Amino acid sequence: MTVLSTIAAAALPILVVTLALGGVAKLATVERQASPGTLTRLGPAVLMPERFAKPAMIACALVELVLAAGLLVVDHPAARWLPVVFFAVATYVLWDLRRRRPDVGCGCFGDVSDTPVGLRSIGRTVALTAMAVLIGLEEITGLPQVTAETALWAGGWVALLLACSPEIDQVVSRLRHRAPCEQRPMPPARALSRLRASAAWHAHAGSLLTDEPSDMWRELCWRFFVFPARGDAEVVFAVRLDGRRPNVRAVVVGADGQVTTAGDLGGASLRESTPVSA
Amino acid sequence: MPYRAGERRRKLAAAVLGRDPGPAPRSQEDTAPYDVVSGEILDVSPHLIILENADGEQRRLVIAPWATAWRGGTVAPADLPAGARVVIRALRDGTVAERIWADITRITGVIREVRGRRDLTIELDCGPHRRERSIVVPYRSSGRIRVRHPKLEPGYLFDAIGLLDQGTAFAHLPATSQPPYRATAVPPPPMAYEGGEAGISGTAVWADFAEEGVAYPMLEREDTGCDDAGVSCAGLPYLALGSLLRVRNVCDGRTDTLPIVACGCLAGRFCDRCLECDTSPRGRIVELAASSYVALGGDLTKGCFNARVGLG
Numbered sequence: 001m002t003v004l005s006t007i008a009a010a011a012l013p014i015l016v017v018t019l020a021l022g023g024v025a026k027l028a029t030v031e032r033q034a035s036p037g038t039l040t041r042l043g044p045a046v047l048m049p050e051r052f053a054k055p056a057m058i059a060c061a062l063v064e065l066v067l068a069a070g071l072l073v074v075d076h077p078a079a080r081w082l083p084v085v086f087f088a089v090a091t092y093v094l095w096d097l098r099r100r101r102p103d104v105g106c107g108c109f110g111d112v113s114d115t116p117v118g119l120r121s122i123g124r125t126v127a128l129t130a131m132a133v134l135i136g137l138e139e140i141t142g143l144p145q146v147t148a149e150t151a152l153w154a155g156g157w158v159a160l161l162l163a164c165s166p167e168i169d170q171v172v173s174r175l176r177h178r179a180p181c182e183q184r185p186m187p188p189a190r191a192l193s194r195l196r197a198s199a200a201w202h203a204h205a206g207s208l209l210t211d212e213p214s215d216m217w218r219e220l221c222w223r224f225f226v227f228p229a230r231g232d233a234e235v236v237f238a239v240r241l242d243g244r245r246p247n248v249r250a251v252v253v254g255a256d257g258q259v260t261t262a263g264d265l266g267g268a269s270l271r272e273s274t275p276v277s278a
Numbered sequence: 279m280p281y282r283a284g285e286r287r288r289k290l291a292a293a294v295l296g297r298d299p300g301p302a303p304r305s306q307e308d309t310a311p312y313d314v315v316s317g318e319i320l321d322v323s324p325h326l327i328i329l330e331n332a333d334g335e336q337r338r339l340v341i342a343p344w345a346t347a348w349r350g351g352t353v354a355p356a357d358l359p360a361g362a363r364v365v366i367r368a369l370r371d372g373t374v375a376e377r378i379w380a381d382i383t384r385i386t387g388v389i390r391e392v393r394g395r396r397d398l399t400i401e402l403d404c405g406p407h408r409r410e411r412s413i414v415v416p417y418r419s420s421g422r423i424r425v426r427h428p429k430l431e432p433g434y435l436f437d438a439i440g441l442l443d444q445g446t447a448f449a450h451l452p453a454t455s456q457p458p459y460r461a462t463a464v465p466p467p468p469m470a471y472e473g474g475e476a477g478i479s480g481t482a483v484w485a486d487f488a489e490e491g492v493a494y495p496m497l498e499r500e501d502t503g504c505d506d507a508g509v510s511c512a513g514l515p516y517l518a519l520g521s522l523l524r525v526r527n528v529c530d531g532r533t534d535t536l537p538i539v540a541c542g543c544l545a546g547r548f549c550d551r552c553l554e555c556d557t558s559p560r561g562r563i564v565e566l567a568a569s570s571y572v573a574l575g576g577d578l579t580k581g582c583f584n585a586r587v588g589l590g
Binding site for chain 1: 287290291293294295296297467496498500501508513514515516517518519520521589
């Protein structure tokens with residue numbers, strides 16, 4: 001047994017368990033619908049029109065369960081390479097979701113994965129894609145024989161996946177009896193100081209007419225600040241209230257109510273102009 | 279801090295986070311809300327009611343044969359007096375009246391002073407956004423009220439449903455059992471942990487405010503200028519004036535997306551449960567305008583329904 005085939009053999013049960021867990025958790029989320037509109041805040045359902053959100057979530061869950069079963073029992077290249085396609089597409093979807101909807105979770109494990117998509121979630125799907133590629137290359141099907149070497153590699157894969165899982169932070173918070181971010185009071189002054197230390201602030205500070213916001217409000221874990229800017233425009237900042245290096249986003253809204261620059265959201269696939277005149 | 283229109287806030291937040299500024303469309307499981315017509319009665323007959331709404335428009339509604347009306351008690355719709363302010367639950371695009379509530383008012387506040395021996399006069403502090411009110415508990419209703427409000431003393435909460443008659447509010451029915459604690463000693467919310475239950479369930483009540491929408495207790499004090507905000511025993515997330523809430527009546531599935539238009543300073547101080555179709559979790563999560571409450575299938579004389587809310 002080569003080193004590569006040992007690594008692939010160790011990856012297979014982890015991939016199967018991850019797919020099965022993801023599928024079951026998604027189905028449970030659809031079944032439970034803990035709050036109205038839960039699905040509209042979770043990927044991949046958020047990318048679909050509302051009426052397709054539930055079918056999309058169910059379809060995604062069923063695909064995951066079928067792929068997990070295929071890896072275990074079907075000895076065919078298709079059963080080994082379809083997970084590669086699935087995780088590669090998932091990586092792209094998460095990357096796109098991070099740019100388009102920075103406020104929604106990946107939904108990888110249903111409503112447990114409601115933390116906004118970050119590099120860790122994307123890193124996890126990259127790692128899963130790599131594991132699937134190894135399994136495809138080494139043509140492994142079914143559960144491997146447990147040896148010390150396989151167990152060691154499996155431990156390594158699990159550690160990597162756990163390190164890339166934002167859901168773990170929630171488990172730690174739960175153990176530390178910490179209230180969720182959206183229920184913790186946070187003075188606006190602290191969010192403002194976080195904003196002023198951010199790159200987004202420095203990028204727009206020159207165009208602001210005043211240092212004091214003309215409006216500010218808080219919604220869940222985001223605090224929004226609106227500053228008047230040159231040319232009758234307004235700069236809107238959104239500051240994430242949790243995390244050590246808070247996510248700060250900015251957008252410039254022109255006098256005509258159109259978004260003129262999308263700050264660090266920039267990208268060709270974004271809506272170029274969002275009417276915001278009220 | 280000046281407060282911007284809620285719609286403007288929603289659009290700016292949507293622009294910076296790249297989300298859709300409008301409310302999410304209703305899902306297939308949700309039932310559409312009722313049509314609600316409110317206004318002042320111009321004329322009423324056994325089969326037809328004519329009223330003038332707040333915009334000065336005249337509305338004519340056919341009274342359904344099974345329709346019921348309330349004005350201090352159950353009455354025949356034709357017995358409602360001209361000039362009464364009514365809220366009507368209507369069918370068929372607002373042309374057929376099914377339930378009518380006339381001159382109904384909700385009296386919720388912190389007791390300031392209680393006077394009188396037979397008919398009681400109670401001075402209430404209804405929160406910083408609402409005026410102080412002076413209400414009368416008539417002798418014939420005082421037994422009912424006292425059973426559910428054993429501490430008619432300054433500092434305790436009061437919540438009743440009553441009748442507005444010539445500018446005076448008369449309490450008729452207790453809307454809830456009085457909390458045993460003082461208004462300043464609200465119990466803390468249950469421990470919540472990150473990644474815990476995402477849904478918010480509890481009691482939805484109604485209050486006397488004209489603007490269509492909801493009053494929500496968990497707003498940041500600095501943003502609203504309301505020193506009584508940010509108190510709730512239901513473990514609610516912080517939201518802002520203008521945020522859209524999707525409110526679902528758990529009892530019949532009616533769902534509507536409504537903006538937060540006021541601070542629910544008093545709603546957060548009640549840790550009661552609603553027993554409409556099942557026992558709701560503890561705590562009031564939203565206070566609805568009367569028309570929004572009726573649209574979601576609520577009965578104004580019952581005062582609450584079990585609700586679940588999500589961000590719209």
